[in-house]
Amino acid sequence: MIQVKDxxxxxxxxxxxxxxxxxxxxxxxxxxxxxxxxxxxxxxFSLVGESGCGKTTTGRLILRLIDPTSGTIIFKxxxxxxxxxxxxxxxxxxxxxxxxxxxxxxxxRMRIGDAVxxxxxxxxxxxGQEKKRIVFETLKKVGLEPPEKFYNAYxxxxxxxxxxxxxxxxxxxxxxxxxxxxxxxxxxxxxLRSKLLELMKQLQEELELTxxxxxxxxxxxxxISDKVxxxxxxxxxxLGSxxxxFSNPSHPYTIALLSAVPVPDPSVKRKRIDLKxxxxxxxxxxxxxRFHTRCPFKEKMCEIEKPYFIKISEDHFVAxxxxxxxxxxxxxx
Amino acid sequence: xxxxxxxxxxxxxxxxxxxxxxxxxxxxxxxxxxxxxxxxxVGLVGESGSGKTTLxxxxxxxxxxxxxxxxxxVLFDGMDxxxxxxxxxxxxxxxxxxxxxxxxxxxLNPLMKVGDHIVETIMTHEKILREExxxxxxxxxxxxxxxxxxxxxxxxxxxxxxxxxxxxxLALALKPDLVIADEPTSALDVIVQYQILELxxxxxxxxxxxxxxxxxxxxxxxxxxxxxxxxxxxxxxxYSDVNSFFNKPLHPYSEALLESIPNIQLSDKKLKYIAxxxxxxxxxxxxxRFHTRCPYAENRCxEVEPQTVEFERRRFxxxxxxxx
Numbered sequence: 071m072i073q074v075k076d077x078x079x080x081x082x083x084x085x086x087x088x089x090x091x092x093x094x095x096x097x098x099x100x101x102x103x104x105x106x107x108x109x110x111x112x113x114x115f116s117l118v119g120e121s122g123c124g125k126t127t128t129g130r131l132i133l134r135l136i137d138p139t140s141g142t143i144i145f146k147x148x149x150x151x152x153x154x155x156x157x158x159x160x161x162x163x164x165x166x167x168x169x170x171x172x173x174x175x176x177x178x179r180m181r182i183g184d185a186v187x188x189x190x191x192x193x194x195x196x197x198g199q200e201k202k203r204i205v206f207e208t209l210k211k212v213g214l215e216p217p218e219k220f221y222n223a224y225x226x227x228x229x230x231x232x233x234x235x236x237x238x239x240x241x242x243x244x245x246x247x248x249x250x251x252x253x254x255x256x257x258x259x260x261x262l263r264s265k266l267l268e269l270m271k272q273l274q275e276e277l278e279l280t281x282x283x284x285x286x287x288x289x290x291x292x293x294i295s296d297k298v299x300x301x302x303x304x305x306x307x308x309l310g311s312x313x314x315x316f317s318n319p320s321h322p323y324t325i326a327l328l329s330a331v332p333v334p335d336p337s338v339k340r341k342r343i344d345l346k347x348x349x350x351x352x353x354x355x356x357x358x359x360r361f362h363t364r365c366p367f368k369e370k371m372c373e374i375e376k377p378y379f380i381k382i383s384e385d386h387f388v389a390x391x392x393x394x395x396x397x398x399x400x401x402x403x
Numbered sequence: 404x405x406x407x408x409x410x411x412x413x414x415x416x417x418x419x420x421x422x423x424x425x426x427x428x429x430x431x432x433x434x435x436x437x438x439x440x441x442x443x444x445v446g447l448v449g450e451s452g453s454g455k456t457t458l459x460x461x462x463x464x465x466x467x468x469x470x471x472x473x474x475x476x477v478l479f480d481g482m483d484x485x486x487x488x489x490x491x492x493x494x495x496x497x498x499x500x501x502x503x504x505x506x507x508x509x510x511l512n513p514l515m516k517v518g519d520h521i522v523e524t525i526m527t528h529e530k531i532l533r534e535e536x537x538x539x540x541x542x543x544x545x546x547x548x549x550x551x552x553x554x555x556x557x558x559x560x561x562x563x564x565x566x567x568x569x570x571x572x573l574a575l576a577l578k579p580d581l582v583i584a585d586e587p588t589s590a591l592d593v594i595v596q597y598q599i600l601e602l603x604x605x606x607x608x609x610x611x612x613x614x615x616x617x618x619x620x621x622x623x624x625x626x627x628x629x630x631x632x633x634x635x636x637x638x639x640x641x642y643s644d645v646n647s648f649f650n651k652p653l654h655p656y657s658e659a660l661l662e663s664i665p666n667i668q669l670s671d672k673k674l675k676y677i678a679x680x681x682x683x684x685x686x687x688x689x690x691x692r693f694h695t696r697c698p699y700a701e702n703r704c705x706e707v708e709p710q711t712v713e714f715e716r717r718r719f720x721x722x723x724x725x726x727x
Contacts, residue, residue: 120592229680230451259450259681260619261663264674286592289665293674316667330597331667332622336645338668345594348562 071248071280072109072132077102077141079127083353099352101127103304103360104141109248109297114274114281116291116312119301120327122349125284128301129250132282133165134158145248163193166241170253172233176225182214183221186239193244204243211276212239212269231262238269242277252284267294288331292316297385300324303360304352309379310386320382320393322365359391367392407478412441412581412613413462418475420454420461427685431457431470433637436711439630441580444607444614446624446645448660449634452681455617458634459583462615463500464492480580498528501574505586507566511558517569518544518554524576543572546609547602564595568602575606581613588623600626621664625649633657636682636692639711643718653720655697691723699724 080098102124109115117125130136132143134153143151145161153161166189169175176185187205190196196204202221209217212235225233234254241249251270255263271294273279285291291298292312299309300323308321319325322343329342345364350356356363362372371391379387407414420432432454439445449455460466462477464484477484484495496502504510511520521540526533541551547568558566567587574582584603588596604627607614616628624631624645631648633641633656641654652658662675679696682688688695694704704723711721 120594231680260621261450261660261677262680263676264663264665265676267674268676288593289667292667293665327593328667330594332597332600332620332626333668334622334625334661334664334666335649335668336625337649342597344598348564 071111071113071146072282073142073144074108074128074132075106075142075144077105077128077131077143078139079124079131079136080139097353100304100355101352102131102138103352103355105301105304105306107299107306107309109280109282111247111280112274112278113296114271114283114294116283116285116295116298117301118285118288118291118298118327120286120349122303122352123301124304124352125301126252129167129252129282129284133167133250134161135167159193163244164246165248165250166244166246168234168237168241168249168251168254171257172230172237173225173257175237176233178225180225181221182209182223182225182228182236185225186236186243189240189244195244205239208239208243209236211242211273212236214239231258231266234258234266235269238266238273242273242279245277246279248280248282250282250284253286254283255290256285256287263290264293270294288327300327303349303355305360306389307361308386308388308390310382314383314386318382318386320386320388321361321390322367322394323361325394359389407438410440412439412443412479414438414476414478415458415462416476416478418458418461418477419473420457420466420470421473422470424469424685429470429684430637430687431684432461433687435475435634435637435639437632437639437642439613439615441613442607442611443630444616444628446621446628446631447615447617447634448619448621448624448631450619450681452636452684453634454637454684455634456585459502459585459615459617462583463496463502464489465496465502497524497579498577499579500581500583501577501579503567503570503574503582503584503587505589507563507570507590508558510570511566513558516555516557517549517561520569521572521576524573528577540572540576543576544569546575546606547572548598562595564591564599567591567595567599571599571602571606575610575612578610579612581615583615583617585617586619587616589618589620596623603627621660622666633660636687637684638692638721639719640693640721641719643720647715647718653714653718653725654693654722655699655724656693659696659698691721 079102080100083097083099105128117128119125131138138151142149150161183205187201190201190204206217209220214220214235255266258266295312298312298315299306302323308324319328326343326345329340343366347364350363358374359372359377362368377389377391379389380393381387415435415437418432418435422429422431447455457466461472472485518540521543522536525536525539549565549568588599628645631645632639635656641657652661659677665674677696682692690705690707691709694700709721709723711719712725714720714725
C-alpha cells in the first residue's frame, strides 16, 4: 500500500539576523536521512525509536503534512511525493492521523459531535441529519455510547481515554484506508492502554485498515505490530517481521534497546549492552555508520563506510557491517 | 498503626491531604499508613488520580493550595513534620529530605551554571569555603556521571538525561537521609532511563539513603526497588516486598495492573485492561474504592471500607479477600 524510497527531510537551522548576514553557510537538521520501506495492505507497521530519531517526521512526510527534501512516496501505486492542491485534498480522505495528546488534538471549544463530524463536511461527504447519523454510528464503533451523550459533550468532560477514542472516531469517519498513529497510547493510563489497542486492532479488521504505528515503546510495538522498523538518528537500522526482530535482533542498537526495557519481574537478571555517550546531533551526523560513535562493536570500517541493508532472511534486514549471528545475541534478551 | 522502631526512617499515620476546589473537596490522599526503613527503596506506584505525587509532596509540606494536610502525622527522626514551622521545614528540605521532580528543565535555573547550582545549595546550608564547595560539587557530578568539563555549562546545553543527573546530584548534595523522586525517568528515552536507573542503584549502595520512587511504571519498580506501595484513589491498597509482589500480587487492583502491562520478554500474552474508569475523588465510591471495577467484588465491598491486613510479615493489603 505504501512504498517509501530513500526519503529525506532536512530542516534548515534557524539563524539570527547577524549570522545570516555574515555567513552564507546554512546548517541542516537531517531529521530523516534516507529511509526506505514498504507497508503492505492491512499491515500494522511500527516505526520504533527514541526521541529525535525521525519517526514522527517520517509519519508526517508520508501523510504529506510536510514536503520531503528528496525521495519518493508511493501510495497504492501512485507517486504522491509532490502532490498538491485539490489532488492532495482528495488524497486526505484515504489517509488519516491520530495524535499522541488527546488533550491537544481536540478543539476545546468544539463539541465532540462537531469535531468528529467535521471531516465529513470538509470532504463534502455528508451534512445535516445524514452527517449526524454517521457521527452517531462512528461514536458507537469506538465505544463512546450512548452516542447522544458524547455527541453533545465538550472535550474537557471526557477522560483521556475517551478523548482518544473521539480522535480515533474522527480519523475513521471518512473511511480511510491508511492511518498514522503517532504514540496514540503513551499519554493514557497504563491499565487502560490495552483497551485502546484492542479497539485499534478491532477497527483494523472491521474496516480493513493499514496502520503506521509510531512509538518509542518496544513492548507495545511487540504486542501490536506485524512488522517493525527500528530508527536511529534519521535512518532505519533494522527492519523485519515482529517475530524476527524480537526473537533474533541483529543490530547492536536494537539489542541495546531491547535490553534496556525494564521488565516487571525483579528476579530477571539480564546481560545488557551499555551504550556510551549520547545520540549525536542530527545537524552533524557521524560519518559512515551513524551509530558507530556509540557502538561497542565498532570497527574501522564503520567510521568510513555507510552500511547498506543486509538480508538476514526473507523478512529481516539489518543496516550493519557486522550484524549479530543467532548465537551471540541470545544472552542479551 | 505500628509504632516506629530504630530502623524506621519515615512513618505516615492516617495521612489525609484534601484539595478544596470550586467543584468540591478532592480527597487526594485519604488515610494513608506507611512505614519505611533506613536505606530502603520503596516504589510508590499508581495511575493518574491515585494520589502518589500528592503523597510525595505532602511529606515535604510542598502541597500547593488549594490542597492541604487535613489530618495525620508524618514522623521523621522523632519529629512530626506536619507540626513544624515553615522555617524548621526549610532546614529539612534539601538537607534531611530532598526531592527530584519529573521535568528537570523547569527545576533548574536556566541562568545558572550547572556546577553553581550544587555549589550554591551546599553553601546555603553549610558553613564552608567556596573552594571546598566547588570541590565537593565536582566530585558529586562525577559520581552521577557528568564529566568535569561540563561544570560550567548551562542547563540548556545539556541533554534531558544529563539534566536529570544534575537533579540527582543536587538531591544528594547534602547527603539526605531520604530522597523522594517523582517520576524521575518518565520524560526520558528508554536507554537513558536505563542508565539513570543504573545510577540510582549504584548511588543507593554508596549513599545508603532511603528512596521513595514515585512512578506509574511498575517495571521500573521491579528494577530498582526493595518494596512496592500501590495506591488507588488516594489510598494505599498494597504494600510489600517486590519479590513477593511480582510473584503473586494480593490486591485485585495490583493483579489487574500487572495483567495489563506488556512484558517484552514474554511472548504474546493477551493483555487485559481494567473495566470502568478511575474514580471521582470528590465523590469516591462507597465502601472499597475499587469495588466498581473489581472482578471479586462482593456485597460488603460496596458498603464498608476494608481494613488493612498484614497478610504475611510486612505484606499489607486493604481488601476483604484477606480479612479472616
